[in-house]
Amino acid sequence: MTQSIYGLTVDYLNDHGHFMVLSSAHGLQQNELSDFQLNMLAANRIPHLLELQLEAKEGDVQLYYRITGKRMLAHFLRMEKLTMHRYFSLLHRIVEVLCDSKVYMLLPDRYILKEEFIYCGSGLEDLHLTYVPKEQLEGKEALSSDLQQLASKWIHRVTELHGTGYQELMNCLFEENFNLPELKQLLLKHMRLTSSSAAQPPAALSDPHPRDEPREWTSIGTAPPAAREKPAIALDRHAADSVRNDAADLLRIETGFSASAVPGAPISSESIPDSHERAVKDIGRKRLLLVLMAVLVVCFIWKWYAESMETSLLYGCAAATAAVGAATVLLLRKTRPKQPQVRAEEPVYDIPEQGDSRFFNEIGLSDPAEPEAFVPPKEPPAEMHTTLLQRNDATVFLGKTAQALETAQIPYLEYSNNGAYEKVPLDKSSFVIGRAGDGTDWVQEEAGVSRMHAEIVKEDAGYGIKDLGSKNGTLLNGEILVPYRVHPLKEGDIVKIVTKELVFKMGL
Template sequence: MLLDELQVDFAMKRGHEMIVDLKSGMKREQLDGIEIQMLQGQRIPKHLPVEWIDIDGEITFRYPLGGKRMLMHRLQTQRMTMFDFYTLLLAVVEALDDCRHYMLRAECFLLHEQYIFIGENWDEAMLAYVPLSGKEVVTSAGEAVLAMAIRWVAAIEEPDGVGLQQVFQHLHAERAAWERLRQTLLALIGASTSGLQRNAVQSTKNKETVEGSHFAASREPKLEKAAFDSPPARANNVFESQPADSPWISASGRDRKEKAEEVDLPFDELPEKRPSSTMGWIVGAGWVLFAAVVWRFIYLGSPSQSKLLLCAGLSLMAGAAALIALRRIRGASESEEEEEDKRWSAEDAFVPNSLVLGADAAMAHPFQRTNAAAAIRVAVPIPLGSEARQAAPVSSPPVKPIVYHSSAANDATVMLGDAAKASQADERQHPWLERQSEGRAERIALERLQFMIGRSSEGTNYTDQASGISRAHLELSGSEGGWSVKDMGSRNGSTLNGSAMIPYKSYALGDSDKLQLAGEQGPIYVFRAG
């Protein structure tokens, strides 16, 4: 694949531009004359405009970026919906499908997130084309797009398994049919738009319903205070002597009693709800079974790179769908429990007191029935009316304090000073940043080899809320050769030791190098090599 042999750099001499060359050098005779004429003669949609500089027979391609941002950094800091995913993929597919009208080849595009640049909207993606004669930048355009689509799934908030399956089926073919995939994406975008409209209408109706219910509830007569002044007498079964709407019966108890009467079962024999953990096991087992079937019948039958990518994508898609389903099940269960707890606290007319134990509990209140031998902890109902103010406090035995004695094995004294010094010495061995702003300094450990600084809390490793900081502003990269830094196309730019940094261009970092973000008033980061 020629993509690995390319050398990519960035410059600001004639505006922000990307420079592409071969590591071994590119000669004039390696260019395709027909494609050169096509690129020179007209502006092709979804293509980055290309210029080439000929210096003594050595060719370099230059692509003006015009304020666009690298797609890879956009995906790192911004989540997308399925509509955004379809829109972005459609922009790439349109460029590949329309290139045949200009006698260009789909395999000569730089099909990677590092070489695709995008505007404010997801459909403003622009691709770079390299007009080399008799060579292909990627082995298969379909496999390259499939690999990108699989990586993009990680940035989707709620993946749609059905839509992704349709997309991957087109890309899995030996030769991708861009026209059919284009029509499929247009249909999926139309369906997503209709779904968004339906959700908006439904949310409006739900809001009106909630407001109407609140209005109706405010007009309902409230329960008289006298109903809570004294608790009713207790029979053998509290539900036999109390009406269904009694405030002394909890909401969960009424629900179970009503369900028991509907199915003609005793109240005590009505089964409880199945816990959500069982559904979690079922969802997990289903995902494992699905993944096993996919790998067994698609990949193991005739292994290939495209089938490997397809199986990986389907497994990832199924895993995401399983996680979403499990979260919804747990969310529904938790919401039901919260609602039940709210109704319990609102409708139960007693205050729990857990200080009474054993035989004292049997004598605490005439309406309480306890087992003194078992010393069961009980809750004593206290009237909420005028009697509550006259109720005598419940006496309880004094609680003896518990004194913990340290054993002889714990009497040894640890030299904390030596441990702290050893810890500080170990920290100094690792690179770190010193952030300076408004007369204050902060130490930031470089815990990862890819460390991103920006305003966004998603996708970045350090969030900087200073004025002028972009969502993804600066990225530091570590390797065996040392550390490097690059500005990620920030709006207000960055400087390295006082010199402006070219967006997306990598700069080597040395000890005590100063990075300043967002102008002269922005924060300063001093690199410490350790």
Template sequence: MFGLTRDFVQQDGIRMVLGGREGMPISKLNTVQSRMLSSLSIPHHLRLFLKEVDLSVTLEYSVSGKKLLSHLLKGARLSLAELYGLLLQVAEGMEAGRLHMLRPEQYVLHEDYIFIEGPLQSGKVYLTYVPLEMIEPAQSLGESLKGLIMALMPSVTELNGDGVQRLLHYCGEDECTALGWKELLSALLTEDDGERNSIVNAETAAAASTSTEAVKLPVAEWRGGEKTRRWKDEDDAEPDLAIDAASPPNGRNSSKKTYILLGCILLDALLWKYAYLDHPGRLPLMLCGLATVVFIAISALTWIGKIGGSKSEEEEYLEEETEDPGNRFSFGFGSASPFGRQDKFDVSQKFQSPTVERSKRVSAGILEFGTGEQETEWAEEHPKTSDSGAATVLLSREKAPASVEAKLREGGLPYLERTEEGSDRRERIELNRTSFIIGRSSEVAQYVEPSEGASRVHVEVFRSGGGYVLKDLDSRNGTRFQGEAMIPYKEYPLADGDAFTIVKGNYTFHQR
């Protein structure tokens, strides 16, 4: 990117280092932009540190506590709204940069240079800005944004509507700007919320009409904070409403408690006035004191609901659950009665991303960028049909390229040999993919590391140029390469016989 090399170092945390192959002269640096990035905390921007040695400068970005977007895309899925939200953060970051005189063409809008703090679905996005003097960008802002969308689309569980098409169309326009991109994404998110609300309202009406098919149905409702059961006619049928735990207290019970407390205070005062003050003595004093203790006990029992009040709402609900747990369900519209319970459902489940099996992935175009080259790989697998028939499921590729399959048949593929401490068992692991992940998750990793303490996605072994490269994916317990701790995201070229360790698993790389 921009003719710069990239590396990662462990210095005051983890830093991503960008520099020239033969050093970058300080004259190529835009000093104003560099000072902005190094001295100010600009929203959604990585903090920049400049390191100058012999009139050459390197750009160091602090990435501690953040994960590469490309790393998170290997094991997480996005809903359409989450995709829009992530892209909106990118637009907001570029708009914030524009206010600090940063040019949109100098952002590296690639998944290997975008970092996320937190989970992919709700984390904060951080962008990499390269503060060089005026340079001719390799591609326009629209082309960069289009490439970013294409990289994210395989991780989207379901595509509905024409939002993505509108985004791609806008990227192809000559007037594509960060502000226009932000406004379009805001509009798409608003439309998406509107569609959700309309669906919720439709399901509410459907649930209400279904629950009144009979002339009279026993329902539970709340009146003045007190739960009562009555027979509801068709004419006044309405969906049950769930009361929040923070609702105001029961009005009628509260009034009753107040009267009992005031009565106890008044009776105690009268007793002291007429029994002790008018006739002082030891016996009246003892009687009045005992009466005061009794009144205090009555007041306390009244306050906690043991006297003068009905059972609390929570206790009543729990008792009903205990008596017949099979006939009571908690739904988005409240607590349903046993009648028609099959017709209501939790509307929130409608918008949860469906879990898609690996064997049901749909073909998706995936842009992969190597060093100085760009290649396109297409994965073709069985389509997943949705209930509506209009949705498209896009997920990551799984099928190995034809050249890799041919080498696998010939037995010429590189492989890893795994051993474990305290065991003589050896295992051969064929590197039958251009990107091979080792980790704890069987859903993401091509090989599951059984050692306790391995991360969900621990390391990646991938092809680069004519050889293979090892990279630690910011694992929790780290990886040791040739006996030394690996720096997260730093690429380590593999030679025949090189060894690395994941917790208790020892791996040796063999070229053939």
């Protein structure tokens, strides 16, 4: 199973290191490559580019990219979720590499901006891109189209959406006069915005849809490059409610009207204005001042008694203290803050139209109606009767039944579990085996299994398996697999991951 891109064949090799090899089916000739770019790559160790080596065999040139110790970005993103800040940071890292390539006289449109050709070292911040020093790449789209596809694909990995950054990003990518420096500044701006709001992102604009549900985004990422239409992204219902609430608060502050004066603004406990909280604080300060004054008055009363120490004055001071306490309690009750009145949404009743008698029948105001006379169903004419034209024991063909559909071939992996054989159906075109966690379709809890260990893929030529750069490797019929190379699977092949043996079967 060979992979190809832009007229180049992709293969992987383990020989004193792990390499991705690009070649051509008809033979890549030296004159198809740019000598100036080759010399520039050989003379400089360019940051964030995969190290490139050339090898010529019988006149054909092969490009060797060292990927030792690196992992594909596609598999890294499958394990990790993105925040809006990391989303913009990831795109900024790629755009920064494209902008810096001009310093080394490299062309930005010679990069392969696909997840399978971008590798991570220590993390998402350590990216390494694939540069092809070829004069022309067959079938390659414009640079803005490649970035559009990456941006629209990665937005589905974001855990929480807020703000208008994605819409501004796509507007910039769809501009006719697209340029990288402008895009870089836009990404820097939204990196600062999302970094400051990362602690408390706005809940009103958060993504209401789980990851396994379809998102209400327009398919701007898949629009043809020739269209160059600016995307129109509609706010969802939660964002619209938030905008209406903000408009209602602004109108109430400026004019003094309540939020109910704004059409469509919901009246709920969440829309209580901040002025109520300020009023509560003011009343609290007044109540505290009242209590302190009462205590001061009581102190003066008993100071007066302490100066004379007369028995008749004792009862007067006690009565005065009681009066001050009663007056204080009464004033505290009068200054108690009022609770805001929260009006629930009024129910909507289904009012029957004029002439509809069901409503009056239910309340008992309709006239008793005559019961309808029973009309027997008419028998169909003789020519409509079904006639049996075969024997009762004859076989009738019913086409593809449900039972036949259930027995359709579904490939699976079979393994032994304490003497009993169990099956793992391969019901996805990309089936990943690994440890417990996000991104895996079948979990193998065993020491030595990588988080994403191996992947079984379905292609036009059939099923294949590839190791995902695991530390302990994957065996196929006793032979170690080259990481990322797709090896074809056939009936009865044995896949071994650490100590577990899985037998590939073509159907249930």
